[in-house]
Amino acid sequence: MSTDIDARATDTLDGTGLIVWFTGLSGAGKTTISEAVRTELLARHLRVEVLDGDAVRKDLSKDLGFTRAGRDENIRRIGYVAGLLARNGVIVLVSAISPYRAGREEIRQRFGRFVEVFVNAPLDVCVERDPKGLYKKARAGLLMNLTGVDDPYEPPISPEVECCTDRESVEDSVTKVLSAVLPLT
């Protein structure tokens, strides 16, 4: 029996699972929107799991740093777990900065049923919000390699959904995401 995730992912899909991948700067609104989407999907009795980048960094990826290699490996692990869940019929909401286009594309290519949500807010808005105090720490010289500040972010070129959270309400963004996701369930 093959243990290749690529083969198994496509072989055993029951057609309901999918990966919804929220990418964007820290503070853009990924966690806020994905949690609200989760609530809506659960209300429709759909099977949902959330893989939040911050939680994964404290557990599955706690050995990894924030170099390009560390970030790529973190995303590869998240993609792997998301693929396992999704092929078992779960809608997986991934909320992770995932700054590199190639890493996101690799997961899209592997899994196929992949909805990319670009949670887009200008850096100055994210800095103003600073929900985790990361931008403040970076300004004080206490944090290096913060995406958007002194580390790159490669925005999606043609995401299925773009949420401009400086101009849209959380409800607007949730409606957009659901419009893309619900027809696939």
Ligand code: ADP
């Ligand atoms: P991320 O997960 O991308 O780091 P969070 O969701 O943790 O971002 O934080 C985003 C912050 O911005 C929250 O405090 C949220 O309440 C706020 N916010 C304000 N307007 C919006 C919006 N339209 N969409 C999403 N978040 C918003």
